[in-house]
Amino acid sequence: MDDDREWNRIEAELRRQPGVNRAAIARIMTEIHRPQRQPLIGRLWSWLAEPRLTLSPLGALATAALLVAVAVGVTRRGGDMSPDNVGPSVSGVAPVTRVLPVSAVEQRQAVQFVLVADSASDVRIVGDFNDWDATATPMRRSGTGGVWSVVVPLEPGRHVYAFVVDGKQWIADAAAPRAPENEFGTPNSIIMVGGSS
Amino acid sequence: MRITSLAVILALGLSAATLDAQLRPDTGAATPDARLEARLPAEARAGVRTVIDTARARGLPVEPLIQKALEGASRGANATLIVRAVNSLADRLAAVRGALGAASTETELVAAAGALTVGVPNATLRDLRRSQPDRSVALPLVVLADIVQRGVPVDTASSVIMSLSRAGMPEAEFHSLRQAVMQDIGSGANPATAASTRATGILLRVKVTAPPPAVP
Numbered sequence: 001m002d003d004d005r006e007w008n009r010i011e012a013e014l015r016r017q018p019g020v021n022r023a024a025i026a027r028i029m030t031e032i033h034r035p036q037r038q039p040l041i042g043r044l045w046s047w048l049a050e051p052r053l054t055l056s057p058l059g060a061l062a063t064a065a066l067l068v069a070v071a072v073g074v075t076r077r078g079g080d081m082s083p084d085n086v087g088p089s090v091s092g093v094a095p096v097t098r099v100l101p102v103s104a105v106e107q108r109q110a111v112q113f114v115l116v117a118d119s120a121s122d123v124r125i126v127g128d129f130n131d132w133d134a135t136a137t138p139m140r141r142s143g144t145g146g147v148w149s150v151v152v153p154l155e156p157g158r159h160v161y162a163f164v165v166d167g168k169q170w171i172a173d174a175a176a177p178r179a180p181e182n183e184f185g186t187p188n189s190i191i192m193v194g195g196s197s
Numbered sequence: 198m199r200i201t202s203l204a205v206i207l208a209l210g211l212s213a214a215t216l217d218a219q220l221r222p223d224t225g226a227a228t229p230d231a232r233l234e235a236r237l238p239a240e241a242r243a244g245v246r247t248v249i250d251t252a253r254a255r256g257l258p259v260e261p262l263i264q265k266a267l268e269g270a271s272r273g274a275n276a277t278l279i280v281r282a283v284n285s286l287a288d289r290l291a292a293v294r295g296a297l298g299a300a301s302t303e304t305e306l307v308a309a310a311g312a313l314t315v316g317v318p319n320a321t322l323r324d325l326r327r328s329q330p331d332r333s334v335a336l337p338l339v340v341l342a343d344i345v346q347r348g349v350p351v352d353t354a355s356s357v358i359m360s361l362s363r364a365g366m367p368e369a370e371f372h373s374l375r376q377a378v379m380q381d382i383g384s385g386a387n388p389a390t391a392a393s394t395r396a397t398g399i400l401l402r403v404k405v406t407a408p409p410p411a412v413p
Contacts (some may be wrong), residue, residue: 030264038306047282057268121203126268126271128261128264128268131232131236131264131267132264132267132268132270132271132408133267133271134271157303157304157335158304158307158308158335158339160264160268165393177339177340177342177343177375178343178346178347180311180312180314180315180342181265181286181310181311181314183265183269183274183278183282183285184268184269184274184278184282185272188268190311190339190343192335192336192339
């Protein structure tokens with residue numbers, strides 16, 4: 001008996017509650033589920049952190065090895081001094097050696113070396129920046145004239161160099177300071193890059 | 198990919214890169230052997246190696262010595278000449294380090310060794326270091342050695358460079374001096390007169406154009 005009364009009381013109480021506004025509930029639920037516009041950094045982080053694939057520890061190891069191999073390969077190729085890797089080809093330049101604007105590669109600066117040698121058929125530059133390897137850094141003739149040039153990235157400091165014409169004649173750069181040492185017969189030249197550190 | 202996997206990859210990558218860097222020959226110590234072995238005439242190797250090992254033990258920079266040997270090899274010099282040139286450079290590096298101080302950079306030492314070659318005395322090197330203890334003396338030494346080779350007497354050249362150095366001239370002014378002296382000599386001027394006149398001109402110009410001292 002008591003139970004019936006209690007149920008009746010609850011039913012009466014419920015009937016006094018206002019009716020449900022289903023349209024309002026729908027609007028509220030729509031707002032809740034609408035994607036929030038996050039700040040750019042938040043969106044970027046979400047994109048980066050969102051899981052896309054699973055990787056086993058072995059897979060992670062292989063990926064790391066691949067990344068290192070690529071990084072090492074790129075680093076070692078950076079030491080290549082061949083003209084194809086030192087900068088764009090140059091033409092129509094004045095016959096002077098000059099330091100070009102700072103390179104984005106580490107602290108190295110792109111230096112343009114120029115030699116006027118009308119009758120030369122091959123000109124190379126040798127110096128402490130290429131271990132004096134007379135085959136490492138060929139110069140390019142600009143157009144049909146006798147102006148030979150190359151752009152070489154150099155570390156800051158003092159560098160000694162010379163031009164090798166047709167594989168046999170070593171020539172100093174007339175526009176640059178002379179290297180004082182001359183033990184091997186013909187003088188070299190000096191270029192100071194990036195201040196005299 | 199979970200964060201932990203990402204961390205594992207990064208950690209392994211960094212470790213491998215570090216290991217690679219450690220295994221890679223150091224250009225100041227290990228690489229020389231490979232370069233010299235590959236390029237030097239057989240008769241020169243032992244002599245050059247001895248000079249370099251001795252220099253390294255004395256704390257001298259060895260890369261300039263290696264480069265000197267490689268230059269000789271590239272020029273086709275004989276073994277005796279190569280060893281003599283490397284040994285001579287090692288001696289000069291030791292001598293100028295005494296004048297410039299143990300804290301001098303490799304660039305400074307090599308530039309000073311060059312100046313020594315053309316007759317610049319150790320006393321001038323010491324004075325130059327004293328005149329600009331907190332700045333590199335490499336460029337002033339390069340200009341000094343160059344104008345001496347162009348015919349400016351050592352005393353005059355030393356005096357001119359010292360005057361610019363004591364006045365705290367920026368490196369660009371040393372470049373200007375060299376170019377102006379070269380131009381004058383090319384036009385037939387007496388080298389000593391050209392150097393003195395141009396240095397005086399630079400000192401006056403910089404003095405005149407210097408901003409007035411700040412008013413407290």
